[in-house]
Amino acid sequence: MLPDPDKLSINAALQDFYRARSRATLEEIMANLTGRSVQLLSYDDVRAKLKATGSSSRGVREIPLDAIVGSVGRYTDFTRHFLPRHTTDAHRWAGVQLAATGLVGLPPIDVYQIGDAYFVLDGNHRVSVARQLGATHIEANVTEVHTKVPLTPDVRPDDLIIKARYADFLERTKLDETRPGLDLNVTAPGQYRVLDQQIEGQRDYMARQQGRDVSLKEAAAQWYDQVYLPVIEVIRAQGILHDFPGRTETDLYVWLSQHREALQQELGWQVRPEAALSNLASQFSSRPKRVMARVGGQLWEAVVPDPLESGPAPGQWRRETVEPRRDERLFNHILVALDGDAGGWLALEYALTVAQREEGRIFGLHVTATDALRETPQTEALQAEFRRRCEEAGVPAEFALETGPVARKICERAWWADLVTVSLTHPPAAQIMARLGSGFRTLIHRCARPVLAAPTFAGAAISPDNPSRKLDQAMLAYDGSPKAQEALFVAAYLAGRWRIPLVVLSVTEKNEVMPETLAQAQAYLESRNVPATFISESGPVVETILQTAAAQHANLMIMGGYGLNPMLEVVLGSSVDQILRQTSQPLLICR
Incomplete structure (x- = not known):
């Protein structure tokens, strides 16, 4: 007697079911090991958490199976796949498979769509x-x-908590109403609490400024425009989101x-x-390049003494800090080292x-040698005099105290400024050993920002009428x-922005072939439409620069900073020294 073909078909379909059931077991075991849920989402739970406001029919169409993430009533009967x-x-499963592979086929399933994700109303076995x-x-x-x-198809059960907080x-x-199309999605819990606090702060500020009650809706809209978006533009300009894969712009904003708040508390000034x-x-950052830079920097810091460190690469300040800015000013924050002397x-x-x-x-x-010197009458007097001079000049100012090696502390703080201004009381000496121990050389080598060196010389005045002080x-x-x-x-920036005359000097030693450097500068x-006077000279470099x-x-x-590596410059000396x-005259040294 021949076997019944229908019985053979149902047996084959049942075998397919049990194979699928075995894969479900393996999937659940892996989920327990990795901590990644393979549960389908409950439509009713999602609908409530995301605050559904209505629905509309979209008719019959083909949808991607990978985008089906949940079910109305049978979300516990199947895994995520x-x-x-x-x-x-x-x-029942085997019967559906036979129908699907037969001549008749199966009718369309019924689904709810939320965003790009779908939930099965009828047809779970068909899926x-x-x-x-x-x-x-x-x-x-x-x-x-x-x-x-x-929702997106990659949403997980744990993500629903965050999505609910977003809703x-x-x-x-009401930001989705006042700023349609905005995207404030986050990937970590607790982020919206921070945004709430900022909006409440904005609300209080607006109420004080305007002398009236301000609605949360109005405050949120202004916070989004004036606080959130400017920072997002900085994030986009620097491309930093690539350093944090899988995260969102709002994650990074928070x-x-x-x-930034922690840095400002630590430093005692704005960042x-x-x-x-x-x-x-x-x-x-988790990017390999950043990780290697951190490790390499720590190793280098541990084995190389300060005077022999070469500091950041040329142009790093401009690439990382200046170019991403929204404003046109180059020197917004100016660090000045104070010791109480003239x-x-x-x-x-x-x-x-510069600040004006x-x-x-x-x-x-102000850097002190020991902690005991931080709280002295002299330090208090220095701080008071600093604030008086800045207030008299109409320039906002902040003051900080540090303890440790002066050059190192200035360099550490320089990361948060655009320009460092220091007194040239002790320039690098001519002797090799003296150069090796020069704090000023260390500062120029390691400082991540341009340094404006103010020479202390006989007759130097600090009155506003001093022509040297005008920097014009x-x-x-x-x-x-x-x-x-x-x-x-x-x-180019100073000549254009400040509208001051600029002379560009190129000097070559005698009998050297004149390079095309002046033509490069002129071009x-x-x-940039910056007028300048161009001078080409031949002779001793230092003497010619000073005479011109x-x-x-x-x-x-x-001028640019040191060109050789620190060890060679200690031995051979430098034109900068x-x-x-x-x-x-003041010397602005750039790197």
């Missing part, structure tokens, strides 16, 4: 069978459900807000979002001049090196 979890479904047969799409009668927060946040702030963001990425006050006067031109802020820094006649010493190119960038300045500066009545010299020893 619609593998059967119970053997009691065996014959399970279709997936096991290798299908990628299935015909479905779709009803779209409208919610404040859309609550939008319900309170972390940046918290990191720009750009600087805080760069620091956040350098400390916490040279420190002269450095402050130059810093105030830039509408910037002064950060005063600039001369750039240019040799085409990478650091000189950074100096050219700064010189660069012309492309005097002849041109320059009261601000600009010689100019620092001899100049009577």
